[in-house]
Amino acid sequence: MSRRKITAxxxxxxxxxxxxxxxxAPPPIAIVIHGGAGVxxxxxxxxxxxxxxxxxxxxxxxxxxxxxxxxxxSLDAVMAAVRVMEDDPQFNAGRGAVLNHEGDAELDAxxxxxxxxxxxxxxxxxxxxxxxxxxxxxxDKSPHVLLVADGAEExxxxxxxxxxxxxxxxxxxREQELENARRAEAAPTGKPTTLIAVPGGEYSMGTVGAVAxxxxxNLAAATSTGGLTNKHRGRIGDTPLIGAGxxxxxxxxxxSGTGQGEYYIRQVVAYDVCALVQYRHMTLAQAVHxxxxxxxxxxxGEGGVIALDRGGNIAMDFNSAGMxxxAxxxxxxxxxxxxRDAGH
Amino acid sequence: MYAIAIHGGAGAxxxxxxPPERERNYREGLEAALDGxxxxxxxxxxSLDAVATAVRLxxxxxxxxxxxGAALTRDGAAELDAxxxxxxxxxxxxxxxxxxxxxxxxLARRVMEKSRHVLLVGAGAEExxxxxxxxxxxxxxxxxxxxxxxLESEQRGERVSxxVPPAPQGTVGAVAxxxxxNLAAATSTGGMTNKRPxxVGDSPIIGAGxxxxxxxxxxxxxxxxxxxxxxVAAHHVCAAVEYRGLTLEQAVHELLHGILxxxxxxxxxxxxxxxxxxVMDFSTEGMxxxAxxxxxxxxxxxx
Numbered sequence: 001m002s003r004r005k006i007t008a009x010x011x012x013x014x015x016x017x018x019x020x021x022x023x024x025a026p027p028p029i030a031i032v033i034h035g036g037a038g039v040x041x042x043x044x045x046x047x048x049x050x051x052x053x054x055x056x057x058x059x060x061x062x063x064x065x066x067x068x069x070x071x072x073x074s075l076d077a078v079m080a081a082v083r084v085m086e087d088d089p090q091f092n093a094g095r096g097a098v099l100n101h102e103g104d105a106e107l108d109a110x111x112x113x114x115x116x117x118x119x120x121x122x123x124x125x126x127x128x129x130x131x132x133x134x135x136x137x138x139x140d141k142s143p144h145v146l147l148v149a150d151g152a153e154e155x156x157x158x159x160x161x162x163x164x165x166x167x168x169x170x171x172x173x174r175e176q177e178l179e180n181a182r183r184a185e186a187a188p189t190g191k192p193t194t195l196i197a198v199p200g201g202e203y204s205m206g207t208v209g210a211v212a213x214x215x216x217x218n219l220a221a222a223t224s225t226g227g228l229t230n231k232h233r234g235r236i237g238d239t240p241l242i243g244a245g246x247x248x249x250x251x252x253x254x255x256s257g258t259g260q261g262e263y264y265i266r267q268v269v270a271y272d273v274c275a276l277v278q279y280r281h282m283t284l285a286q287a288v289h290x291x292x293x294x295x296x297x298x299x300x301g302e303g304g305v306i307a308l309d310r311g312g313n314i315a316m317d318f319n320s321a322g323m324x325x326x327a328x329x330x331x332x333x334x335x336x337x338x339x340r341d342a343g344h
Numbered sequence: 345m346y347a348i349a350i351h352g353g354a355g356a357x358x359x360x361x362x363p364p365e366r367e368r369n370y371r372e373g374l375e376a377a378l379d380g381x382x383x384x385x386x387x388x389x390x391s392l393d394a395v396a397t398a399v400r401l402x403x404x405x406x407x408x409x410x411x412x413g414a415a416l417t418r419d420g421a422a423e424l425d426a427x428x429x430x431x432x433x434x435x436x437x438x439x440x441x442x443x444x445x446x447x448x449x450x451l452a453r454r455v456m457e458k459s460r461h462v463l464l465v466g467a468g469a470e471e472x473x474x475x476x477x478x479x480x481x482x483x484x485x486x487x488x489x490x491x492x493x494x495l496e497s498e499q500r501g502e503r504v505s506x507x508v509p510p511a512p513q514g515t516v517g518a519v520a521x522x523x524x525x526n527l528a529a530a531t532s533t534g535g536m537t538n539k540r541p542x543x544v545g546d547s548p549i550i551g552a553g554x555x556x557x558x559x560x561x562x563x564x565x566x567x568x569x570x571x572x573x574x575x576v577a578a579h580h581v582c583a584a585v586e587y588r589g590l591t592l593e594q595a596v597h598e599l600l601h602g603i604l605x606x607x608x609x610x611x612x613x614x615x616x617x618x619x620x621x622x623v624m625d626f627s628t629e630g631m632x633x634x635a636x637x638x639x640x641x642x643x644x645x646x647x
Contacts, residue, residue, distance in 0.1 A: 106468075112574075116574070117574045117575075117607075118574070119573065119574050123465060123544075124465050124466060124468070142540070143570065144540065144543045144570055145569075145570045145573045145574065146543070146544040146545075146549075146573065147540070147542045147543055147544070148440060148441055148465045148466060148542045148544055149441065149465060149466040149467070149542055150466070150541065150542060151441070151540060151541035151542015151543065152542050154540075154541065154542065155540065155542070231461075232459065232461060232464065232468060232471075232472060233467065233468030233471055234464045234465045234466050234467060234468015234469045234471065234472070235461045235463070235464055235468065236440075236461075236463040236464070236465055237463075241463075241549055241550070241551075241552075242549070242552070242573050242574060242576065243549075243551045243552065243573075243576035243579060244549075244550070244551060247576070261462075262460065262461055262462045265436065265462045265463065265550050265551075266429075266434040266435065266436050266462060266550060267434060268550065268551035268555070268576060268579040271551060271576040271579055271580075271583075272579070272583070275579075275580075275583040275587060276587065279583060279584070279587040279588045280587050299433075299434065
C-alpha cells in the first residue's frame, strides 16, 4: 500500500473520530492568500491606499474561495486568486510588477498540486500576461517542471497563448521606484537597497501567492512575482523554485512564501515548513514560526509565509513589518490584514 | 576526516554496450576529477574548492554531460546549468541556461561570492559573467561529434539516449568534507538530450539537485530532474537526517528506492555526512562514481 493511501485512510479515520464534533459537516475548504511582505506600516499608508489594498486582497480571496465553494479544485482556486492579483497593478506580479535594472518586468511563477505531487514553473518571462497560467500549462502540458526565459515563451506560443508587449506590465509607480533605486545605488553611501525596501517605494518585496484546500482534501500552492526592483537581469528568486517559495504535498502542507528570495532559496523554506510538520510532528503554526521567526531571522532573511494543512489549519506569519494577507474558510472565517497586529 | 565523492551521471550503462576502451576513458576521467578534488583537501584546502575543482575537471572532459561535451537541446545548442553550495553559512550560487560559459561551475561560484543573488539565468547570467570578466566561448565549444550523433538519433525517434555516451541524465557532481568539518556540494549539467530550450532541471535548484549544510550532509544528484525537483530531493535527504535521525544511508535509500520510485523517477546521488562518511546510491543500471578519503579509501565504479 502506498504511503499516500495510508495517509488517506488515516485521514478518513481521523474525520470519522471527529464525527461527533462535526456530525455531518463536510470537510473544511479554505484558502489563504498573500500580496507580499515588507515595510507595511499603518503610519506610512494613507487610508485610501489601505482601502485599495484591502479591496484588491478581498477580490483575490473571494474569487479563489468561490472556486472552492462551487466544488472546484484547490489548484483552480489558487490559480484564480493569483491571477486576480497578477492583474491588479498594485501588487508585484503580472501587471504592475517591479522593474529590473534595464526597466523591464521579468516575471516568475510556480504552481504545485499536492495530490501529485505535480508542479510547473516559469522564470524570467517578459511577455506573458499571467505567468501563473503558463506555470500551470508547464505542469499540465509538458513533461518538465521549470522553463525559463525565451524557451518558456516559445512554449507559451506553442500552447496558443497570446503574448503581450513589455509595456503592458510597466506602471508609473514602478518606474518611479526603479528610478529611486538607481539613484540610491549611485549615491556614494549606496548600499544594496534593493534587497530590502526602496526608499519611497515601500512595497518592493511584494510577491503574491495562495494556498488552498478543496472538498476532496487536496492541497495546492501558487506564487507569482516580478522579483526585486532594480534586480540584475536574469535574477531568479525563490518564487518559481519548488521547495523554496512554493510547495504543496497532501502528506504535509501547502506553503507560499514572500520575502528576500535568496534566503528562502538557501533555506529551502517552503519545503522546510512541511518537513517539520511531517517529520518533526510540529503543528503547522509551530513549523511556520520555527522557519520564519527562528531560522530566517537567524540568517537575516526578511519576509513571511502563508501555509495550510489538510485539517484546514491556517498559518500566516512574517518577520517583516507587515504582510498583505487574507484567509477564508468554510467555518466562517474571513480576514484581511496587513499590519503586525492582526485585524488591521 | 576529510573526504570527497564524485559522480559523472547515472543511467542505463549496460556492460555490453560500453566497449573496454570507452570504459577506460570514463574511468580515467573520473580518477582525474577525484584525485584533483582530493588533492585540494590534502593540501588543507576547503571543501568548496575541492568540489569546484572536481566538477571543473569533469566539465572539461568531453565524455561527461557538463561543459565541453554536454548534451544538446532540440535546436542543437548546449544550455548549461550549475550550482554550488557552501554548508558553512548555507551560501549558494547557481546559473541556468547559459550558452557561452566554459565552466558554469565557476560562474555559479561567482554568483555566490560576488552578487547578492543565488540564481541567475540565460542572457542575464552571461551579462553578469562579462561584468565579472569571464571570457565567453562560442556555443560550438561545447558540441562534440558524439553529442550531435546522439541528438540526431534521438530526433529520429531511436531511444538510444541512455547508451553511449551514457545518460541523457548525465550530470556531474561532487560533495566533500574538509579537515575543518565544512561540507560543500557542486553539480553541473547539460541537461537532457533533445531538451526544449529553456528547460531547467534539478541541478541548479538548491534543495533539489544540490544541497549542503554543515553538521548534516551535502548532496549532489543526477537523474530525471523533474522528479528530483518535485521531491525536493537533496534537501529531503538532509531533512531526513536532521529531523528524523536517519543515517545518511537510510535517508538516501528511502529517497531513491521509496519516494522517487513511487513517483516513477530514477537516478542516483552522492552524499557525505558530518563525519565524512560517503554514500553513493542509484536506482538506474549504473552510475559513474568515485570516492576517496583520508582513511585510505579510493574507489571508482560504474555498475
